[in-house]
Amino acid sequence: MAIATYGSCFAQHVSRALIRAGFNWLDCEPPPAGLSLDHAGAFGYRQFSSRTGNIHTAAMLRQWCEWALAGSEIPAEIWYEGARLIDPFRPRIEPDGFGDRAELLAARTSTLAAFRASVATADLLIFTLGLTECWRHRDGHEYPLCPGTAGGRFDAELHHFVNQDYPAILDDLNRSIALMQRVNPGLRLLLSVSPVPLAATAGPDHVVVATTYSKSVLRAAAGAVAAANAAVDYFPSYEMITSPVGQGRFFAANQRDVTDQGVQFVMQQFFRAIGHQPGIAARGADPDAADAVICDEEMQAAFGQSA
Numbered sequence: 001m002a003i004a005t006y007g008s009c010f011a012q013h014v015s016r017a018l019i020r021a022g023f024n025w026l027d028c029e030p031p032p033a034g035l036s037l038d039h040a041g042a043f044g045y046r047q048f049s050s051r052t053g054n055i056h057t058a059a060m061l062r063q064w065c066e067w068a069l070a071g072s073e074i075p076a077e078i079w080y081e082g083a084r085l086i087d088p089f090r091p092r093i094e095p096d097g098f099g100d101r102a103e104l105l106a107a108r109t110s111t112l113a114a115f116r117a118s119v120a121t122a123d124l125l126i127f128t129l130g131l132t133e134c135w136r137h138r139d140g141h142e143y144p145l146c147p148g149t150a151g152g153r154f155d156a157e158l159h160h161f162v163n164q165d166y167p168a169i170l171d172d173l174n175r176s177i178a179l180m181q182r183v184n185p186g187l188r189l190l191l192s193v194s195p196v197p198l199a200a201t202a203g204p205d206h207v208v209v210a211t212t213y214s215k216s217v218l219r220a221a222a223g224a225v226a227a228a229n230a231a232v233d234y235f236p237s238y239e240m241i242t243s244p245v246g247q248g249r250f251f252a253a254n255q256r257d258v259t260d261q262g263v264q265f266v267m268q269q270f271f272r273a274i275g276h277q278p279g280i281a282a283r284g285a286d287p288d289a290a291d292a293v294i295c296d297e298e299m300q301a302a303f304g305q306s307a
Contacts, residue, residue: 004025007128008054008129008194008196014128029050029051031045049122057131059168062172063142086151121184143159169217170224188232192238240265
C-alpha cells in the first residue's frame with residue numbers, strides 16, 4: 001500500500017515511523033543528490049510526501065488541494081528579506097530564501113506537481129490536524145505563519161487573525177477530500193489530531209483554554225467526517241497521548257513536546273491495529289530521516305500569549 005502523509009509537525013513523526021517499519025511511504029519530492037539528511041530536513045524534504053512544509057489547518061489543506069488538483073490561481077504575493085525572496089505559503093523551506101522570483105516559482109511548481117502525484121498514486125493518505133488558529137490575508141488566503149515571524153511584514157490593514165470554528169473546518173475537510181477523490185477515486189484517508197498543545201495563542205484566552213478549544217473542535221470535525229464517509233477513518237493519536245490514563249508520561253519536561261516514547265507508543269498501537277509488528281527503531285536508528293522536527297508554532301510563541 002502506498003501511503004502519503006501531510007499535516008502538522010506531529011505528522012513528521014508518522015512519516016518517519018512508516019519509513020522505519022518498511023512501509024511504502026511516498027516521497028514524491030526527494031532531496032537533490034548529495035544533500036545530507038540534516039540539510040534535507042532543514043530545506044523541507046522528507047518531512048511529508050511533498051515539500052509543502054507543515055499544513056496545520058483544514059483550510060490550508062484545502063488551499064493546497066485547490067492549487068495542485070483543481071488548478072486554482074495562487075496569490076501572487078511574495079515576501080522580501082533584503083535581496084532574498086520568501087514563499088509566504090512555505091516560509092521555512094529555504095532557510096536563506098530564494099535568489100529570485102523565477103527560482104521561487106519553479107520550486108513551488110515542483111511541489112504542486114509532487115503534491116498532485118502523491119494524491120494520485122497513494123492508496124492511503126494520512127492527515128494530522130494541528131490548529132484552528134491561523135492568519136489570513138483580507139483577500140482570503142491563509143498563511144502557515146503570521147506574516148512577520150518567518151518573513152514578510154505584518155500589516156494590520158491586510159492581515160487578520162482567525163480562529164476557525166467547527167462548520168468551517170468540516171467544510172474544508174469535505175472539500176479537500178472531494179478534490180482528492182476526484183483525482184484518485186480509490187483513495188482512502190486516515191485523519192488524526194496532533195496531541196501537541198499550542199505554544200502560544202493570538203486570541204484573548206489563556207493558552208490552555210485556547211488549546212482545549214482547538215483540539216476539541218478538530219477532534220469533533222475529524223470524527224464527523226470519518227462517520228459520514230466510508231473512505232475515511234480516524235486514528236486516536238491525540239487520545240493516546242493526552243488521556244489521563246497516560247499520567248502525562250508521554251510529554252517532555254516542557255509539558256508540550258511529545259517524547260520519543262510517546263511517539264513509539266502511538267505508532268506501535270497503529271501497527272498492532274493493522275496486524276503488523278515491525279518493532280519501532282529507537283530515535284536516530286533510521287538511516288533515511290533526520291531527528292529534528294520542524295515545528296512552526298514554536299516561532300510564534302514569541303509573538304503570542306504563551307503559558
